[in-house]
Amino acid sequence: MTDATQDSGPMMAADGTTLKSSLNxxxxxxxxxxxxxxxPLLIFVLVTFIAPIADMLFRSVENQIVSxxxxxxxxxxxEWEGDGGDLPAPEVFEALYTDVFIAQERxxxxxxxxRLNYELTGVSSLFRKSGRRVEDMGEVxxxxxxxxxxxxxxxxxxxxxxxxxxxFADQTAWDDKADTRQPAFELREGIEDLLPQTAATFExxxxxxxxxxxxxxxxxxxxxxxYSALYxxxxxxxxxxxxxGPGSAELLEAMGAVGTFETVDYPAAFEKIDKDWHSIDVWQxxxxxxxxxTSGYFLNAVDMKKSPDGPEMRPDNEQIYIKLFIRTLxxxxxxxxxxxxxxxxxxxxxxxxPARTANLLMILVLLPFWTSLLVRTSAWKVMLQQQGxxxxxxxxxxVVADDSRxxxxxxxxxxxxxxxxxxxxxxxxxLYSVMKTIPPSYLRxxxxxxxxxxxxxWRVYFPQSVPGIGAGSILVFIxxxxxxxxxxxxxxxxGTFISNRIAYHISSSLNWGLAAALGxxxxxxxxxxxxxxxxxxxxxxxxxGG
Amino acid sequence: xxxxxxLLASTALTVAAGMANADGHMANEMTIVSWGGAxxxxxxxAYHDPYMEATGISIINDESSPEAVAKLRAMNEAGNITWDLxxxxxxxxxRLCDEGLAMEIDHDEVLAPAPDGTSASEDFGDxxxxxxxxxxxxxxxxxxxxxxxxxxxxxxxTSACDVFEIEKYPGKRALNKRPIANMEWALLCxxxxxxxxxxxxxTEEGQARAFAKLDTIxxxxxxxxxxxxxPQLLADGEIFxxxxxxxxxxxxxxxxxxPVGMAWDxxxxxxxxxxxxxxxxDDRLARVMDYLKVSTDTQRLADQAKYISYxxxxxxxxxxxxxxxxxxxxxxxxxPTDPNNAENTFVNNxxxxxxxxxxxDAKFQAWLTQ
Numbered sequence: 001m002t003d004a005t006q007d008s009g010p011m012m013a014a015d016g017t018t019l020k021s022s023l024n025x026x027x028x029x030x031x032x033x034x035x036x037x038x039x040p041l042l043i044f045v046l047v048t049f050i051a052p053i054a055d056m057l058f059r060s061v062e063n064q065i066v067s068x069x070x071x072x073x074x075x076x077x078x079e080w081e082g083d084g085g086d087l088p089a090p091e092v093f094e095a096l097y098t099d100v101f102i103a104q105e106r107x108x109x110x111x112x113x114x115r116l117n118y119e120l121t122g123v124s125s126l127f128r129k130s131g132r133r134v135e136d137m138g139e140v141x142x143x144x145x146x147x148x149x150x151x152x153x154x155x156x157x158x159x160x161x162x163x164x165x166x167x168f169a170d171q172t173a174w175d176d177k178a179d180t181r182q183p184a185f186e187l188r189e190g191i192e193d194l195l196p197q198t199a200a201t202f203e204x205x206x207x208x209x210x211x212x213x214x215x216x217x218x219x220x221x222x223x224x225x226x227y228s229a230l231y232x233x234x235x236x237x238x239x240x241x242x243x244x245g246p247g248s249a250e251l252l253e254a255m256g257a258v259g260t261f262e263t264v265d266y267p268a269a270f271e272k273i274d275k276d277w278h279s280i281d282v283w284q285x286x287x288x289x290x291x292x293x294t295s296g297y298f299l300n301a302v303d304m305k306k307s308p309d310g311p312e313m314r315p316d317n318e319q320i321y322i323k324l325f326i327r328t329l330x331x332x333x334x335x336x337x338x339x340x341x342x343x344x345x346x347x348x349x350x351x352x353x354p355a356r357t358a359n360l361l362m363i364l365v366l367l368p369f370w371t372s373l374l375v376r377t378s379a380w381k382v383m384l385q386q387q388g389x390x391x392x393x394x395x396x397x398x399v400v401a402d403d404s405r406x407x408x409x410x411x412x413x414x415x416x417x418x419x420x421x422x423x424x425x426x427x428x429x430x431l432y433s434v435m436k437t438i439p440p441s442y443l444r445x446x447x448x449x450x451x452x453x454x455x456x457x458w459r460v461y462f463p464q465s466v467p468g469i470g471a472g473s474i475l476v477f478i479x480x481x482x483x484x485x486x487x488x489x490x491x492x493x494x495g496t497f498i499s500n501r502i503a504y505h506i507s508s509s510l511n512w513g514l515a516a517a518l519g520x521x522x523x524x525x526x527x528x529x530x531x532x533x534x535x536x537x538x539x540x541x542x543x544x545g546g
Numbered sequence: 547x548x549x550x551x552x553l554l555a556s557t558a559l560t561v562a563a564g565m566a567n568a569d570g571h572m573a574n575e576m577t578i579v580s581w582g583g584a585x586x587x588x589x590x591x592a593y594h595d596p597y598m599e600a601t602g603i604s605i606i607n608d609e610s611s612p613e614a615v616a617k618l619r620a621m622n623e624a625g626n627i628t629w630d631l632x633x634x635x636x637x638x639x640x641r642l643c644d645e646g647l648a649m650e651i652d653h654d655e656v657l658a659p660a661p662d663g664t665s666a667s668e669d670f671g672d673x674x675x676x677x678x679x680x681x682x683x684x685x686x687x688x689x690x691x692x693x694x695x696x697x698x699x700x701x702x703x704t705s706a707c708d709v710f711e712i713e714k715y716p717g718k719r720a721l722n723k724r725p726i727a728n729m730e731w732a733l734l735c736x737x738x739x740x741x742x743x744x745x746x747x748x749t750e751e752g753q754a755r756a757f758a759k760l761d762t763i764x765x766x767x768x769x770x771x772x773x774x775x776x777p778q779l780l781a782d783g784e785i786f787x788x789x790x791x792x793x794x795x796x797x798x799x800x801x802x803x804x805p806v807g808m809a810w811d812x813x814x815x816x817x818x819x820x821x822x823x824x825x826x827x828d829d830r831l832a833r834v835m836d837y838l839k840v841s842t843d844t845q846r847l848a849d850q851a852k853y854i855s856y857x858x859x860x861x862x863x864x865x866x867x868x869x870x871x872x873x874x875x876x877x878x879x880x881x882p883t884d885p886n887n888a889e890n891t892f893v894n895n896x897x898x899x900x901x902x903x904x905x906x907d908a909k910f911q912a913w914l915t916q
Contacts, residue, residue, distance in 0.1 A: 110644035114900075121905040125897055128644065302771040306777075320912040386718075387783045410768050493769055501911070507616040509904060510641065 057523075059517035060301075063294040066286065069112040070099040074290040082284045082308060093266035093277075097137055098201075101225045104131035105208060118511055119296065119305075120285045126276050135268050138224025144261050151250040155221045159247035162202045166186050169397045176216040185210060185217060188245065194238055201229040234258045284308055297517035321518065324498045329525070331416060331497070332480040338420045339427040340469060341477045347431035347468070352440070362432075369425040377489050380418040383491070384409040406500050410492030419480055426479060427472035434468030462503065468544040478526055498522060561614075574603050576833055580633040582609030583774075584797060584864060588853035591855045591871070593841035598648035602838075603833065609627035614638065618647045618823055630834045631888060636817040637726075637896050639688040644787035644900070648821040650680035656680075656835055658843040660862035665666045669844070673817050673859040675896055680842060683850065685881035686891070687727050690780055690795040690812035691715075693789040693805045705811030705890075707735035709787055712763055721774045723769035725910035727789070728901055730892060731862025732759035740890075744898050753906070757913050769914065780806050792882050796855035800880070810887040816894055817859065 013022040067074045072095035080088045103109040113127030152158075160168050163185060170183035185206035192199040202222065209220045234255045240248065270277035288306050289296065296306050303319040313319070318414040346365065350358050368376060383389045391405045399407060408414055438461060446456040484499040491497070498518060499537045505515035533539070578594070580586045594605045610617055614632050621627050633643065642648035649728035653674060658668035667674060673681035689706050695717055696702045703711070709719055709731070721728055727864055731753065733743050736759045746752035767784060770776055776790035777798045792813065798804045820842070822834055840846065847858035854879060858864060867877050878884055882891075 079616050107646045111646055113860050114641070114644050117901060122901045124644070125901045128897075128900075318908045320908065320915055323915055385782060385784050488771060507613045509907065510615060510619065510645070511904070514621075 001358055056512075056516050057520045058516070059513050060297045060520050061295070062513065063289060063296070064292045065112055065115050066289045067292060069103050069108050070096065070286070072096075073099050073286070077283070077287050077290065080283070080287065082280055082287065085280060087267065087278060088264075088283055089265050089281070093270055097134060097228075097266055097272065098225060100127070100130050100134045101138065101223065102204060102208075104134060105223065106212065114510070116289065117286055118300075118514070119289060120281060122276060123282065123285065126274050126282065130270070130277075133273050135224055137264050138228045138383050139267070140262060142224045142227040145227050145230065145254065148254060148257050149250050150248065152227070153221075153255075155217075155219065157247055157250075158202070158222050158226070159218060161251075162191060162199065162206075164190060165185050165245075171218050174216075174218070176219075178319070182210055182214075182216065183410055190243075193231040194240060194243060195230065197229040198233050201226050217453045228264070229252075229412075231258055231261060297513040299520055300514050301517040321498070321501070324496075324501060325521070325525070328497045328499070328522075331412065331495070332477050334416055335419050335423060336427075336473050336477045338416065339424055340473065342420065342429035343424055343431055343472065344465075344469070347428050350428070350432050351435035351438075365425055365428050367464060368421070373422065373485060377418055377486050378423055380414070380421070380490060381409060384414055384417065409490050410495070412495040413488045414490040414492065415495035415497075418486050419483060422486060423476045423479055426475045430471040430475065431465065431468040434471070435465055438464045438508045467542055470533075470537055474530070474542065477529075481522065481526060553766055563629060566766065573829075575606060576603055576630045576635075576830075576837065577606045577608055577628060578631045579610050579614055579629050581611040581743075582845045584793065584854055585856075588729060588850050591853055592850035593846055596846075597840055598833050603837075611640070615641060615647075618642060619645065621823070622647050623823065625825075626822050629823055630830055631837065632821050632823060633818065634821055636675035636679060636681075636819070637894070637899060639819065640871070640896050640900055643676045643678035644819055647824060649824045649826075650677040651822065653680070656838055656915050660844050660860065662862065664862065669862050671861060671862045673819075675817055678821050679817075680815050680821070680838060681841065682847065683818050683856035684814050684859055684883055685818060685856045686792045686813035687722070687789055688792050688795065689789050689796065689809040690776065690806045691809060692717075692783060692785075693807045695783070697788045702807055703787060703809045705809055706731050706759070706789075706814075707812060708809055709789070710735050710759065710763055711742045712766060715786055717765045717766075717877060718784060719763055720770050720779050720785045720788025720790075721767050723771045723914070724791060725906045726894070726903070728760060729906065729910075730814070730894075731812065732756040734892070735759065740892070743892075747906075748902070753909065759900050760913075764769070780804065780812060792880075793854050793856050796880050800855075800875065806889075810882075811890050812892055813882055813887065814892045814894060815882065818856075819859065819863075821855050836884075851877050851881070855880040855882075855914045857881045 004025065009018040015022070043137060073092060076092045076095050077088060080092065100109055103112065109127045109131040110124075113124040116127075117124035133441045141151075156172075159171065162185065163171070167183055167186040171185075174180070174183055176182070185203065187199055204219055205226055207221050209215050209217050234251075235258050237255065240251050240255060243251065267278070276282050288308065294306075295311075299305055299311050301321050303314050303322050305314050317391045350361055350365070353361065381388075385391070386405045386407065386409075388409075390408060391400070394400045395402050395405065408417065442460050442464070443456050446460040447453070481497075482499050483497060484503055487495055487497045488500050488503075491500070498523075502518050502522075504520070505511045547737060552731055552743065558610070558907070569614055578589075586602050586609060594607075597603070598605055608629065611633050614634050615638050618627075618632065620628070621629070632648075639648060640881060643650070653666050653670065654669040655838050657670075660669040673684065675681070689709060691703050691708075693702065697715070700714060703709075708715060709721075729747055730743050733756050735744055738746050738752075738755075747756065768775075768779060768788075770788070770790070771778075773791050773794055776785075776788035777794045779785045779788060780798060781802070781804050787809070792808070795806065795876055798806050799808070820838065822831070823836075826834065842860075844860055844862045847860050847864065848863040848868075850856070851858055851863075851867045852869070852871040854880065858867065864883065867881065869875060879886065882888065
């Protein structure tokens with residue numbers, strides 16, 4: 001046979017191609033068609049489920065806000081060694097002035113303040129305060145330039161000096177009431193060599209006015225920041241003799257005068273705004289959180305924090321998350337266990353009753369399933385509280401004394417009772433559908449061979465129902481690990497889960513990075529447990545039905 | 547073939563409908579976000595109904611204020627702001643302003659002056675807690691107690707500090723499950739002078755002292771997270787005394803007739819008002835500003851007090867506060883700002899909390915789980 005094929009070469013299809021590739025093509029077409037059929041679902045799942053989750057989880061490491069808002073400061077700060085106890089150099093303070101000035105114009109400084117406040121208490125108001133007062137620093141130079149020559153007061157003169165002639169003509173001709181676009185600012189040729197810092201600052205200013213604020217550049221006075229940049233350029237005594245454009249005389253005049261100008265001592269000026277700017281802690285926090293990605297949120301999520309000497313545990317009175325993770329896992333296990341204990345006999349009865357009665361009972365199982373979650377939880381509140389139905393009955397029966405009523409709610413007991421009830425159908429339904437497939441004849445056969453009731457159940461029936469227990473347990477456990485509303489309402493302080501903290505950070509403290517880190521850890525734990533379950537029990541042994 | 551045609555047609559229809567609604571807004575609609583319940587009801591009657599009648603603009607109520615901060619941030623990131631005006635507490639307004647999610651407002655330009663000509667910013671005075679915040683009401687977090695559970699021969703409680711008197715007034719308590727207000731009360735009732743509370747709370751020792759004070763009632767306390775819980779717990783007789791918003795207690799006492807009394811002393815003042823989200827289109831913004839001017843004038847703010855016992859934020863509205871619209875009782879004695887109730891009041895320091903909330907909240911939650 002082998003020889004024969006070798007002799008005649010590969011088998012050919014009717015169109016002359018090899019049979020193998022022809023078959024492959026047909027199969028590929030079939031696969032493609034199958035893929036097309038599931039494509040809508042696949043795209044739907046990707047767009048509405050996977051992508052948002054990935055995006056949210058990504059926030060747990062994302063940290064561009066610091067370097068985006070303070071680009072100059074963080075670059076300079078990279079070389080600073082905080083361990084010596086010395087403050088950063090005055091240049092860093094000057095960079096900070098530039099960064100905070102631009103940030104407050106764009107209203108980003110307070111956002112950065114709340115971000116860094118997660119790491120160091122007090123930074124929020126530090127940035128808010130600095131944003132309000134940073135303008136004063138630049139005005140020192142602005143006032144002196146304007147006192148020197150009223151030329152510097154006028155935005156038109158600035159535009160003529162900094163902008164190219166073509167652009168300046170266009171901008172002057174532009175009517176801001178008309179529906180045309182404002183001509184985009186263009187630097188005068190050569191000005192960035194002459195006045196590098198001023199040119200760069202003015203470009204940022206022009207870009208901000210034209211594109212972010214959408215105001216008419218011809219009518220906006222330059223920021224105080226532009227004047228401090230001009231001072232910095234002129235004090236270097238650039239060669240302005242070659243420049244003959246608009247404002248050349250005033251530029252020359254100003255260069256002669258800047259030597260006598262009153263200067264700003266940036267470190268001292270920042271200290272005047274808030275003495276915290278002279279605290280090493282603040283600078284170390286900015287330095288530690290300069291990189292674009294941070295492990296800070298994840299460390300925080302396991303009760304640790306970043307410090308200059310590497311990660312360290314938080315003080316005892318701030319440790320909470322590890323405790324909550326352990327509690328969440330432990331209570332979910334307890335809830336799963338009690339669901340098995342309560343659900344197994346119910347499912348057994350359902351599976352062994354005649355169909356008619358079984359259906360009726362099934363409705364009783366499903367009825368709470370169809371009732372709103374909030375209604376069921378609130379009903380438990382009425383049942384369990386100290387003046388509630390259960391305690392009243394017990395007191396009436398004389399089981400407990402009136403002054404020592406049982407605490408059944410606002411603690412772990414309350415959460416376990418309410419959640420067991422709420423999740424019970426998720427245990428009963430898979431159990432029932434698996435038990436339904438176990439032929440009753442097996443039990444009868446076991447008994448006829450001399451097994452006791454217990455042996456027949458334990459050796460014959462139970463092993464066959466294990467796949468149902470597995471399916472129910474996975475459902476109940478994974479649902480309860482992420483449960484939020486019931487623990488919040490009946491859990492008090494000792495019965496709340498990690499999800500309650502995640503919800504708090506999402507909706508209340510706005511610390512989405514920490515919430516994402518907590519969520520990522522929770523997801524990893526669940527996947528890890530699922531993997532372990534697959535290794536130990538085998539996921540093939542899980543049946544949701546038949 | 548027929549099926550394909552039907553599918554195509556319905557798809558086309560859906561797309562067309564989606565495009566028509568792409569802006570999310572009809573020309574004559576405005577979505578206003580508030581807290582729901584009795585509070586939204588008072589706004590509906592005092593502000594929305596008269597405004598809709600006068601202008602023909604229809605106002606859609608959204609009861610998302612409890613999650614407003616998070617939702618606004620999400621909308622902002624998605625670049626699709628569907629809300630026009632949002633009702634938030636002052637502390638949230640400061641945060642939204644910090645995050646750049648709320649618009650800065652020139653109060654004198656946007657809001658109407660008082661009838662006697664006083665400028666809006668002067669009329670609102672200190673209640674303008676942030677540049678983005680347009681105050682509406684002054685409310686307070688204060689204590690209610692079961693009058694029938696006061697031990698015999700003991701004076702009923704009058705002050706927030708009585709919540710710590712566990713011997714004198716045995717029984718369970720209910721407190722808010724967050725540090726704000728509780729920490730201040732703990733220090734105040736431990737003998738710290740009113741002016742020094744925040745200075746003390748800044749220090750480690752001060753925080754330890756506040757937690758030690760709260761420790762004395764920790765095992766007797768139910769911690770609530772929704773304002774409706776304390777009234778319910780009081781009505782059920784589950785607790786002797788609990789903190790909640792004064793308007794909720796008013797409705798338990800005056801509207802439901804429960805045996806509940808108020809302990810006004812050291813009530814914690816707070817403010818609630820509007821913010822305008824950033825990123826609204828010009829015509830939507832113009833509509834919102836028009837609404838704001840009308841709905842925050844002196845008479846409108848006074849009108850709201852007919853339906854709920856919260857004090858108007860304008861000084862000029864106070865003399866106009868009248869009777870409850872349905873019960874016909876005088877509202878003034880139920881206002882947190884009434885001189886009889888406001889002998890000792892505590893004003894939250896919002897800026898201080900903006901700094902310390904992350905830190906203290908972590909400590910508070912860790913303390914709760916211990």
